[in-house]
Amino acid sequence: MREVSVKDIIASVKELCIEANYQLGEDVEQVLEEGYKKEESPTSKETLSQILENVQISRQGEFPLCQDTGFAVVFVDMGDQVFVKDGNLFEAINEGVRQGYKEGYLRKSILGDPIQRKNTGDNTPAVIHLNIVKGDKLKIIVAPKGGGSENMSEVKMMKPADGVEGVKEFVIDMVRRSGSNPCPPIIVGVGIGGTFEKCAEIAKRALLRIVGSQNPNPFYANLEKELFEKINNLGIGPQGFGGRVTALAVHIETFPCHIASFPAAVNIQCHAARHKEAVI
Amino acid sequence: MPEPKRITTPLTDQAVEGLKIGDNVLISGGIYTARDAAHKRMVEMLDRGEKLPFDLKGQLIYYVGPSPARPGKVVGSAGPTTSGRMNKYAPRILQAGSKGMIGKGEMGPSVAEALKKYKGVYFAAVGGAAALIAKSITANELVAWEELGAEAIRKLTVKDFPAIVVQDCYGGNLYVEGVKKYQRA
Numbered sequence: 001m002r003e004v005s006v007k008d009i010i011a012s013v014k015e016l017c018i019e020a021n022y023q024l025g026e027d028v029e030q031v032l033e034e035g036y037k038k039e040e041s042p043t044s045k046e047t048l049s050q051i052l053e054n055v056q057i058s059r060q061g062e063f064p065l066c067q068d069t070g071f072a073v074v075f076v077d078m079g080d081q082v083f084v085k086d087g088n089l090f091e092a093i094n095e096g097v098r099q100g101y102k103e104g105y106l107r108k109s110i111l112g113d114p115i116q117r118k119n120t121g122d123n124t125p126a127v128i129h130l131n132i133v134k135g136d137k138l139k140i141i142v143a144p145k146g147g148g149s150e151n152m153s154e155v156k157m158m159k160p161a162d163g164v165e166g167v168k169e170f171v172i173d174m175v176r177r178s179g180s181n182p183c184p185p186i187i188v189g190v191g192i193g194g195t196f197e198k199c200a201e202i203a204k205r206a207l208l209r210i211v212g213s214q215n216p217n218p219f220y221a222n223l224e225k226e227l228f229e230k231i232n233n234l235g236i237g238p239q240g241f242g243g244r245v246t247a248l249a250v251h252i253e254t255f256p257c258h259i260a261s262f263p264a265a266v267n268i269q270c271h272a273a274r275h276k277e278a279v280i
Numbered sequence: 281m282p283e284p285k286r287i288t289t290p291l292t293d294q295a296v297e298g299l300k301i302g303d304n305v306l307i308s309g310g311i312y313t314a315r316d317a318a319h320k321r322m323v324e325m326l327d328r329g330e331k332l333p334f335d336l337k338g339q340l341i342y343y344v345g346p347s348p349a350r351p352g353k354v355v356g357s358a359g360p361t362t363s364g365r366m367n368k369y370a371p372r373i374l375q376a377g378s379k380g381m382i383g384k385g386e387m388g389p390s391v392a393e394a395l396k397k398y399k400g401v402y403f404a405a406v407g408g409a410a411a412l413i414a415k416s417i418t419a420n421e422l423v424a425w426e427e428l429g430a431e432a433i434r435k436l437t438v439k440d441f442p443a444i445v446v447q448d449c450y451g452g453n454l455y456v457e458g459v460k461k462y463q464r465a
Contacts, residue, residue, distance in 0.1 A: 067356065
């Protein structure tokens with residue numbers, strides 16, 4: 001067994017929260033630049049130019065990309081040879097979030113109770129997805145998720161008879177109904193299969209892929225391409241102002257499913273597609 | 281893109297009449313922040329016939345909940361929040377003399393009607409361009425209801441705040457017309 005101290009986990013999560021909120025991934029920046037070149041609407045071109053300028057200002061480390069610095073969603077791949085010492089893994093992650101949101105001057109957006117709606121004051125708790133993998137490393141991904149795009153997400157328990165056409169219709173309708181709300185241009189995470197909750201989880205995991213990368217299965221890679229074109233033909237455009245760049249990418253992830261089931265999920269991500277990872 | 285139009289608050293009817301959907305504008309002067317909780321209080325006060333903590337006449341309301349300011353900065357990142365949540369309140373605020381609002385996303389039919397009736401204009405700021413917008417904010421003072429935290433009413437002084445006219449006083453709606461223009465079968 002390899003020992004990993006919670007001190008290192010806290011320090012790592014803290015840094016990742018700050019880095020994710022100030023340093024947009026180069027893959028996202030690159031597709032935004034391509035979008036700027038492609039966009040036909042002058043208003044939307046101006047919008048993309050403001051978004052790109054914002055990326056540069058934020059990178060200097062004084063102002064986060066967006067004032068909505070998100071719910072801290074944390075994915076952990078923990079090697080089966082790792083032993084966490086000096087404390088508890090989940091408590092360490094929450095402590096890292098607490099420190100990162102304070103020291104990074106990030107907005108605290110989490111309410112302790114959904115009905116009473118009182119702010120926890122430190123942006124905890126994090127939403128944590130833990131996976132056990134082979135090895136002696138601990139991989140941590142912090143993906144702060146804003147409320148605007150998260151609100152435009154849905155799981156649908158379709159009928160097996162709905163088939164691939166049903167999935168296409170669901171995804172396109174979801175993006176159309178979302179319109180300007182999720183702050184387009186967006187990345188569309190699609191989960192197909194699994195159970196109700198697994199489907200939503202893989203839709204979210206799809207957002208962690210390098211933007212514009214293809215599903216390794218050619219069938220799904222083609223489906224991604226077809227959905228990408230159809231979504232951009234909706235004309236929603238950056239911020240919903242009308243234009244040719246509505247989606248920066250469509251990412252599909254799948255999971256085996258029950259003979260009676262056919263779940264699909266759409267998780268929309270705004271252009272501030274933030275996630276950073278570290279391996280301890 | 282044509283040169284942006286420069287406007288200064290408070291706005292007159294005439295200034296509002298000169299703005300049409302798709303116009304790229306730079307706003308200077310004072311703007312007032314308010315979101316859900318502050319709107320609820322303002323509308324309740326207006327309905328009771330009470331005087332608001334600031335004069336709405338000609339003013340713009342900015343739907344925003346900034347991130348914390350670093351020491352030496354007047355504000356943190358300060359991009360718009362979703363305006364649709366204020367659909368219920370915005371017509372009453374326009375009726376009371378405000379000339380419009382800044383936010384993101386389409387506002388409802390009752391707001392479109394109120395923009396026509398009271399001569400108002402709805403601007404969108406670019407959602408997620410929060411660091412860029414923060415650079416245009418030169419002062420930030422508390423006006424009322426500090427206990428609401430990020431939702432308190434503040435007066436922001438802005439210089440060349442970038443925005444786009446999305447719903448105008450003629451019933452124009454960029455969210456509808458823009459999409460129509462760029463959709464393909």
